[in-house]
Amino acid sequence: MRLRYKLPFAFALTTLVFAGIVALVAALVLRGVYLDRLEDDMSLQGRQFAAVLQQEASAAAADAAAAPATSIAQAAYLQTLTDKAGDAGGLRLTVIAHDGTVLGDSQADPATLDNHADRPEVAQALAGLEGRARRLSATLNQQEVYVAIPLPESGAAWSSGVVRTALPASRVDAMVAASWRVPLIVWAVLLLPTLAVSYLLTRSLTRPVQRLQEMTSRVAEGDLAYRTSVHRRDELGDLARSLNQMATDLEAQVDQLATEKERSARVLEAMTEGVIVIDATGRLVRANPAAARILGAPLDEAEGRPLVVAARAFPAQSLIAQARQSGAPVTEIVEMPGQKYVGVEAVPLHPAGQAGDAGQTLFVIRDETARLATDRIRRDFATNVSHELKTPLAGLSLLAETLKHALEEDPEQARVFVDRLSAEVARLIGLTGDLLTLSKLEAEPESQAGERFAPTDMGRLTGETAAELLPAAEAKQQHVSVEAPAGATVLGDEVALRTLVRNLLDNAIRYTEPDGHIQVRVHTDTDARDARWVVLEVEDDGVGIPASEQRRIFERFYRVDKARSRMTGGTGLGLSIVRHVAERHGGQVSVSSVLGSGSTFTVRLPAAD
Numbered sequence: 127m128r129l130r131y132k133l134p135f136a137f138a139l140t141t142l143v144f145a146g147i148v149a150l151v152a153a154l155v156l157r158g159v160y161l162d163r164l165e166d167d168m169s170l171q172g173r174q175f176a177a178v179l180q181q182e183a184s185a186a187a188a189d190a191a192a193a194p195a196t197s198i199a200q201a202a203y204l205q206t207l208t209d210k211a212g213d214a215g216g217l218r219l220t221v222i223a224h225d226g227t228v229l230g231d232s233q234a235d236p237a238t239l240d241n242h243a244d245r246p247e248v249a250q251a252l253a254g255l256e257g258r259a260r261r262l263s264a265t266l267n268q269q270e271v272y273v274a275i276p277l278p279e280s281g282a283a284w285s286s287g288v289v290r291t292a293l294p295a296s297r298v299d300a301m302v303a304a305s306w307r308v309p310l311i312v313w314a315v316l317l318l319p320t321l322a323v324s325y326l327l328t329r330s331l332t333r334p335v336q337r338l339q340e341m342t343s344r345v346a347e348g349d350l351a352y353r354t355s356v357h358r359r360d361e362l363g364d365l366a367r368s369l370n371q372m373a374t375d376l377e378a379q380v381d382q383l384a385t386e387k388e389r390s391a392r393v394l395e396a397m398t399e400g401v402i403v404i405d406a407t408g409r410l411v412r413a414n415p416a417a418a419r420i421l422g423a424p425l426d427e428a429e430g431r432p433l434v435v436a437a438r439a440f441p442a443q444s445l446i447a448q449a450r451q452s453g454a455p456v457t458e459i460v461e462m463p464g465q466k467y468v469g470v471e472a473v474p475l476h477p478a479g480q481a482g483d484a485g486q487t488l489f490v491i492r493d494e495t496a497r498l499a500t501d502r503i504r505r506d507f508a509t510n511v512s513h514e515l516k517t518p519l520a521g522l523s524l525l526a527e528t529l530k531h532a533l534e535e536d537p538e539q540a541r542v543f544v545d546r547l548s549a550e551v552a553r554l555i556g557l558t559g560d561l562l563t564l565s566k567l568e569a570e571p572e573s574q575a576g577e578r579f580a581p582t583d584m585g586r587l588t589g590e591t592a593a594e595l596l597p598a599a600e601a602k603q604q605h606v607s608v609e610a611p612a613g614a615t616v617l618g619d620e621v622a623l624r625t626l627v628r629n630l631l632d633n634a635i636r637y638t639e640p641d642g643h644i645q646v647r648v649h650t651d652t653d654a655r656d657a658r659w660v661v662l663e664v665e666d667d668g669v670g671i672p673a674s675e676q677r678r679i680f681e682r683f684y685r686v687d688k689a690r691s692r693m694t695g696g697t698g699l700g701l702s703i704v705r706h707v708a709e710r711h712g713g714q715v716s717v718s719s720v721l722g723s724g725s726t727f728t729v730r731l732p733a734a735d
């Protein structure tokens with residue numbers, strides 16, 4: 127039952143009980159009052175009848191001799207008199223002799239009545255006092271009110287007897303009933319207005335309570351901007367204000383939390399290091415995009431799933447075991463499929479057995495493949511350089527020794543050795559030149575390189591470089607065609623770009639048989655994304671490169687046919703210089719080649735417009 131019905135109902139019930147009690151008390155009190163009044167009336171009537179009897183007694187004494195037949199002494203007369211007086215007074219009259227014998231009764235035959243001397247009111251009257259009693263009538267079998275009046279001494283039969291009046295107590299019931307109904311009628315009449323008033327009163331309380339309730343449930347559902355509009359000066363108004371204040375504070379706190387959450391999410395997202403958090407059961411709690419990228423697994427969609435399922439190759443369990451055992455972060459480099467190396471730091475977030483995030487583990491991962499590769503290349507490079515220098519130096523030393531002998535014995539032969547010696551020295555100079563170029567390219571930061579860049583016409587530059595190398599090609603009877611119109615401009619370092627073209631052309635001449643064909647082309651090209659490129663192609667119909675080697679020829683010191691390359695004076699640095707220069711300029715180099723039928727090297731550089 128709702129409060130606004132409950133309260134009026136309780137109110138009506140209480141007032142009804144109250145009215146009932148008032149009715150009951152009124153009935154009891156008034157009954158006594160009415161009975162007293164009734165007894166007084168009966169007493170009066172009894173005395174009047176007693177006076178009549180007294181008068182009759184006197185008259186009878188005078189007439190006693192004259193008319194004995196009508197004498198009052200005769201029982202029949204007394205009975206008639208009593209009947210009449212009783213009827214007139216509307217009550218029962220009884221005349222009782224001083225010995226208790228009933229002489230006359232207005233409502234019963236005296237002959238049937240027993241001696242009345244023992245009736246309390248009669249006994250009292252016989253003693254000379256007015257007697258009153260309320261009791262059950264033995265004659266009439268109902269609750270009766272009795273008043274007995276003592277009669278004076280006379281000559282009559284009733285001398286010193288008693289006149290008794292009697293009335294049923296029910297006489298007053300009607301009046302009592304009328305009085306006890308009053309409070310109930312008043313209650314019934316006032317019930318409706320009372321209900322209305324108490325309904326309105328409770329509603330004026332339950333309405334704001336309802337609004338407050340609505341507000342709390344809206345806030346609980348997450349509508350933190352919701353405010354209640356209860357403006358009252360009482361306790362409910364205070365409550366409303368505190369609730370509004372609470373919602374405001376809550377909103378501010380939630381906002382702050384959201385901002386902080388977003389900030390940390392953005393930090394995680396922007397990190398180049400991968401971050402992975404898993405719970406005690408090995409399920410993924412959180413992973414940032416870098417982690418997904420480094421592990422090559424769709425971790426972003428794997429939240430709540432076991433990490434072993436989402437990223438099979440990642441040895442999370444053994445790392446966790448190590449970290450738990452030592453209780454400290456564990457750093458390790460793990461090998462992933464595809465010759466990928468990942469540096470992992472595993473940090474137990476809470477020592478096991480503690481509350482909160484107990485058992486969670488944080489992994490910070492980074493891709494170490496490139497760094498490890500660079501390290502390896504550096505190591506290889508040192509080995510290669512020493513090796514490359516050792517051979518020509520040993521050759522030089524041998525040549526010098528031989529030359530010494532030849533100068534003494536065969537000066538003619540000595541000239542040949544001097545030629546070979548100077549060729550070896552030239553090769554050494556070429557090698558150190560290439561090394562210098564490479565280390566310069568690597569040492570200079572990209573930003574600084576960009577500052578030196580100037581618009582360079584690739585067409586002109588290619589034409590000039592081709593002209594420089596033409597004698598070498600002609601020496602091998604090769605046919606060189608150059609298609610390099612001026613105007614294809616790039617932003618770059620002219621010296622480096624010349625080295626690039628020279629290396630490609632030099633290779634084409636070197637690795638093409640005599641009488642072969644070499645084509646050099648420069649043109650511009652616009653790609654699908656509307657970017658403009660300057661494209662340099664060097665095509666030959668020479669020996670070609672096996673498909674398996676095509677990726678590796680751009681590595682330092684890598685030569686397909688070592689003997690042949692050495693014979694032609696190559697060190698394997700040319701193409702790595704080409705790749706470096708191309709990349710420095712924001713471009714790339716690629717090769718397509720068929721073993722035995724020729725190769726095409728293509729360099730694409732961003733056009734300067």
Ligand SMILES: Nc1ncnc2c1ncn2[C@@H]1O[C@H](COP(=O)(O)OP(=O)(O)OP(=O)(O)O)[C@@H](O)[C@H]1O
Nearest residue numbers: 633634637670679685686691696697698699700701
């Ligand atoms: N046009 C080509 N046709 C066939 N093979 C080629 C061609 N260009 C390069 N190669 C192969 O690629 C290897 C690497 O070339 P790269 O220019 O780096 O070294 P190199 O020519 O041997 O020495 P250098 O440092 O003097 O240029 C060569 O040894 C050769 O085997």
Ligand SMILES: [Mg+2]
Nearest residue numbers: 633696700701
């Ligand atoms: Mg070369």
